[in-house]
Amino acid sequence: MAARPIIAARVEDRLNRVANRLLDSRGWQESILAFTGYGNSEQLRILARIVMRPSEDLGIVQAAQALLYRRGWRNFMNAAKVDARLWVVIDDTRIPVQADRGGYIDVRVRNPGLQPGWHNVRLEGDGGSSALAPVQVIGDDTTFGIVSDIDDTIITTLLPRPMLAAWNSFVLTEQARQAVPGMARLYQQLLTAHPGAPIVFVSTGSWNTYPMIQRFMTRHGIPRGAILFTDWGPTQTSWFRSGVDHKRRCLRELARDLPHISWLLVGDDGQHDPDLYAEFASLQPGHVRARAIRQLTPGEHTLAHGLPMEVASDARWQPDTAPEVRAPDGDGLAAQMNDLLAPGR
The missing domain is CATH 2.60.40 (Immunoglobulin-like)
Structure with a gap:
């Protein structure tokens, strides 16, 4: 017999049904x-x-x-x-x-x-x-693709400190959001060099921000691609969703859905991307071409973690393949990847 959903999920479901009846009566x-x-x-x-x-x-x-x-x-x-x-x-x-x-x-x-x-x-x-x-x-003969984080990789949001995240997500106007320098140019160059290659954005952000992120990408020249967000509400079994598990599941699904593609994994060192990407490269070496990590400034690290630098994990996976490059912006990452990702390599 299936387990009964936790109380948070039952309350949310009840509120949604009540809201549907009320909104329907008001002409929604x-x-x-x-x-x-x-x-x-x-x-x-x-x-x-x-x-x-x-x-x-x-x-x-x-x-x-x-x-x-x-x-x-x-x-x-x-x-x-x-x-x-x-x-x-x-x-x-x-x-x-x-x-x-x-x-x-x-x-x-x-x-x-x-x-x-x-x-x-x-x-x-x-x-x-x-x-x-x-x-x-995506064509069956396509062998290269990009997986990109969003927060602090293409858009500066100063996550995950709760107050700053709330200010950026709920208060600031869309035009106040800043793009990470050089990332749009990096992605445009890579996709030009690999015609037909996909770019897939994997983020722990909420699906509710999808329209805003789409408009932001259009304004700043970020190539379009599939976006995989998550729902911030409770699940049937837990009060909160795990962002790390969401990203880990998305990477596994991409490897299953597009088995012929070897991915460039792009993220930042402000949260879990370095560890998560290294883990995936170790477990699925045939699906990872390289890893590119955008380095946050000391100020961004301090705002995100209270520390001026990344704290390395003692348990970090060390993949034998999929080299990693790091730089503070897209232009710096591009300079290191020119030879690494040249067509034919």
Whole structure:
């Protein structure tokens, strides 16, 4: 018999159902938030969320202001639709899928013949809503890809100190976020040198920040790719989700879904990326080409940990393959990787 969900999950589920009834009575409508997925010649990974939103009653000026001057907390104002279903529509194929308790869709469906490149997959909800989910189909002959962290790797957020994280996530306007110098240029150069290669962003951030992160990447020239966030709410068995376990699971899934790709793993030394990447390179050496670690400044380390430098782990894995390079920005990392990642090596 399945174990009963913990009280936090039961309370959250109850509140979601009550909220759905209340919002429905006030005229809120079903809405599909489509996230960027990936796939291969055999299957596609579709990512989305079904939520309740107010009807479109904002004027043009108000809507423009909401988009251009949006504070972080607005990204979290969504209500999950309970027991939601939708259809994945690809040409004449219609595939029914069920959202999880948080309204999230994370499913793999058969690829009916989409060729390598970018495609838009149509999602249709039972409530009449629809959306287009971008999916990158990766060719079977592609052997290189990039996995990138987000916080303090491409965007400076000064995580994980709680007060600073809350200020950056909930208070600052989007235009106040700063990009890490040189990272967009590094990724553009690497993907130009490896046509058709994917970039996948793996982060412990919340799915609610997805629209903001997408706009940030567009403004700063970060190449588009699948984004794998997590839900910050309780699970069926625990009060809080483990960020390290989330990243570890994402790396395993990428190795399984795209077995022919050897990844460049890019992160920073502010949290667990060096240890996690070294562990993965030791356990899956055929799936890791190299590791690139962005070095935080002493000030950033102090804000993140209360110490002016990274504290090395005595238990850190030491992989025999997958060399590691470190630098404070993208240009420094690029200078060290020119020969390491040259095509044909």
